[in-house]
Amino acid sequence: MADGTASSGRTPPRAPAAEAALDVRGVRKTYNPDTAPVRALRGVDLRVGRGEFVALMGPSGCGKSTLLHVAAGLEPADDGSVLLAGEEITGLGESALAKARRRHVGLVFQFFHLLEGMSVADNVALAALTAGCGRREAQARAAELLDLLGLLDKARKAPGALSGGQRQRLAIARALANRPTLLLADEPTGALDSAGAAEILDLFTRLHAAGQSILLVTHSSEVAAGAERVVCMRDGRAVSDEPAAAAV
Numbered sequence: 001m002a003d004g005t006a007s008s009g010r011t012p013p014r015a016p017a018a019e020a021a022l023d024v025r026g027v028r029k030t031y032n033p034d035t036a037p038v039r040a041l042r043g044v045d046l047r048v049g050r051g052e053f054v055a056l057m058g059p060s061g062c063g064k065s066t067l068l069h070v071a072a073g074l075e076p077a078d079d080g081s082v083l084l085a086g087e088e089i090t091g092l093g094e095s096a097l098a099k100a101r102r103r104h105v106g107l108v109f110q111f112f113h114l115l116e117g118m119s120v121a122d123n124v125a126l127a128a129l130t131a132g133c134g135r136r137e138a139q140a141r142a143a144e145l146l147d148l149l150g151l152l153d154k155a156r157k158a159p160g161a162l163s164g165g166q167r168q169r170l171a172i173a174r175a176l177a178n179r180p181t182l183l184l185a186d187e188p189t190g191a192l193d194s195a196g197a198a199e200i201l202d203l204f205t206r207l208h209a210a211g212q213s214i215l216l217v218t219h220s221s222e223v224a225a226g227a228e229r230v231v232c233m234r235d236g237r238a239v240s241d242e243p244a245a246a247a248v
């Protein structure tokens with residue numbers, strides 16, 4: 001037989017599994033190593049598969065935000081590796097890192113970091129321009145996202161005219177402007193009342209259902225219950241990784 005593989009009975013090589021959205025391996029991070037060292041991450045492994053929604057929990061100071069910042073390439077790791085969509089970002093120079101961030105990451109924080117002097121639509125369009133869209137494409141992307149997030153009727157308003165939940169939805173629209181592989185959110189409901197928090201949780205659930213990969217830091221078990229997996233950290237280490245139904 002001409003096909004050596006078939007005749008030898010060997011199984012043909014399998015197509016490689018899709019790269020994880022995020023693969024953190026053995027990451028360590030110490031702040032102020034030479035003066036007053038704080039060992040924020042002491043060897044953390046964390047994987048977020050494509051389309052997965054993972055919540056990161058743990059007591060204050062255990063290293064959740066540091067891990068999120070290292071995953072986003074905002075803070076360098078001292079040791080270990082961070083892969084975004086299979087691309088190693090540890091050791092990249094500032095401009096390559098910024099490019100990788102633009103390609104792969106959307107960031108959402110507790111306090112919304114909106115541009116108050118610009119309209120709601122321009123806040124999103126500017127993020128799309130920064131991500132590399134042309135002017136028209138950026139405006140179209142802004143309209144599409146505001147529609148998806150239920151803010152289209154607020155497009156011409158100033159962010160100051162929005163409720164807390166609406167302001168966070170706008171921040172999420174901005175974070176999605178570059179169609180990120182991974183949405184990273186640090187306490188996105190922390191500054192909201194319970195109605196605003198429910199609104200944002202509902203939005204994350206819908207984004208996840210549409211295939212968005214999400215890693216979200218939260219102190220709220222209600223929010224974490226909306227994720228698929230919950231990873232708990234303690235003293236700079238990931239100490240458990242369970243389905244949300246078992247963890248909260």
Ligand SMILES: Nc1ncnc2c1ncn2[C@@H]1O[C@H](COP(=O)(O)OP(=O)(O)OP(=O)(O)O)[C@@H](O)[C@H]1O
Pocket residue numbers: 031032038039040058059060061062063064065066067
């Ligand atoms: N820029 C920094 N310089 C020095 N120490 C820092 C810095 N950022 C964080 N730390 C310290 O690193 C440790 C981990 O902080 P981190 O903010 O990652 O924890 P966290 O779990 O996100 O806490 P919280 O739930 O309160 O936000 C803490 O001891 C914190 O004080």
